[in-house]
Amino acid sequence: MASSIINGKEIGQEIRKSVAERVAQLKEKGVTPGLAVILVGDNPASQTYVRNKQKSCEAIGIFSELVKLPQEVSEQELLEQIRSLNNRNDIHGILVQLPLPKHIDEDKVIATISPEKDVDGFSPVSVGKMMLGQDTYLPCTPFGVMKLLEYSGIDVAGKHAVVVGRSHIVGKPMGQLLLQKDATVTYTHSKTPDLPSITKQADIIVAAVGRPNFITKEHVKPGAVVIDVGINRDENNKLIGDVNFAEVEPIASHITPVPGGVGPMTITMLLYNTVQSAENTLLQDK
Numbered sequence: 085m086a087s088s089i090i091n092g093k094e095i096g097q098e099i100r101k102s103v104a105e106r107v108a109q110l111k112e113k114g115v116t117p118g119l120a121v122i123l124v125g126d127n128p129a130s131q132t133y134v135r136n137k138q139k140s141c142e143a144i145g146i147f148s149e150l151v152k153l154p155q156e157v158s159e160q161e162l163l164e165q166i167r168s169l170n171n172r173n174d175i176h177g178i179l180v181q182l183p184l185p186k187h188i189d190e191d192k193v194i195a196t197i198s199p200e201k202d203v204d205g206f207s208p209v210s211v212g213k214m215m216l217g218q219d220t221y222l223p224c225t226p227f228g229v230m231k232l233l234e235y236s237g238i239d240v241a242g243k244h245a246v247v248v249g250r251s252h253i254v255g256k257p258m259g260q261l262l263l264q265k266d267a268t269v270t271y272t273h274s275k276t277p278d279l280p281s282i283t284k285q286a287d288i289i290v291a292a293v294g295r296p297n298f299i300t301k302e303h304v305k306p307g308a309v310v311i312d313v314g315i316n317r318d319e320n321n322k323l324i325g326d327v328n329f330a331e332v333e334p335i336a337s338h339i340t341p342v343p344g345g346v347g348p349m350t351i352t353m354l355l356y357n358t359v360q361s362a363e364n365t366l367l368q369d370k
């Protein structure tokens with residue numbers, strides 16, 4: 085049984101089209117959604133991510149401003165930059181590209197972003213609201229995975245979802261969002277013994293491990309849905325996921341490829357959250 089391949093590029097484009105329409109409607113009302121991206125230092129991977137985010141904003145009419153700070157910037161100065169962006173009416177979303185240099189406390193930086201502008205959904209307020217099922221900005225990658233499932237017609241209610249990985253930005257919120265949609269969720273991580281015995285029970289596996297080809301056919305029950313969040317590079321610098329696609333694709337019912345699966349959804353949901361924030365300001369003005 086060959087599986088159905090979930091096309092994140094296509095689903096992402098469909099969502100971006102509807103986000104672009106909302107941008108046009110906002111502009112008619114005199115509001116241009118604005119995203120500020122803070123980049124500290126010159127890590128090449130971070131520079132690429134930031135460039136892609138800015139390009140994606142421009143493509144759908146979101147104003148984006150890059151705040152570029154040197155590697156040796158003080159924590160105090162960075163916090164002041166965030167506070168000044170918090171107060172600007174033309175900026176609806178603030179994103180700090182991680183990782184930050186070691187002398188800066190990431191938790192403090194993220195907590196300084198106003199919850200109203202925390203379009204990455206990483207601040208303690210956003211995370212708390214997400215846990216409580218309250219209205220908030222959801223973290224873009226797990227939010228994107230939920231959209232992939234929804235657009236692929238996969239109802240997660242009552243299904244056993246196994247999340248491999250428990251990071252703050254992917255694994256933990258992923259499990260919460262699945263739980264909110266009535267999945268039965270199991271979290272697994274590096275201290276989980278006999279991982280295949282658990283993942284084999286899953287109707288849905290989300291792999292967010294950061295290890296190339298880690299999930300093999302030994303981990304997967306025939307007919308399971310397999311979502312691959314991993315972004316790794318092989319020896320030829322080619323992008324590969326956490327799932328051994330060649331082995332798992334023939335037995336899964338649905339699977340996301342890498343690239344072209346979860347990847348395009350992360351920026352899509354960032355655009356979505358930024359536009360949502362701009363719309364929220366109009367509601368507050370009423």
Ligand code: NDP
Pocket residue numbers: 225248249250251252253254255272273274275276279292293294295313314315316346347350
């Ligand atoms: P982290 O390194 O922060 O977390 C990895 C998680 O995997 C940890 O919880 C770790 O467990 C767990 N893990 C490591 N080894 C094993 C093992 N042998 N068995 C079971 N669990 C294990 O990574 P992220 O969550 O940030 O990212 C995961 C992957 O997703 C990476 O490849 C990253 O590049 C990619 N990514 C992709 C995005 C996208 O847009 N598609 C966005 C963000 C990330 P423990 O907690 O015990 O250490």
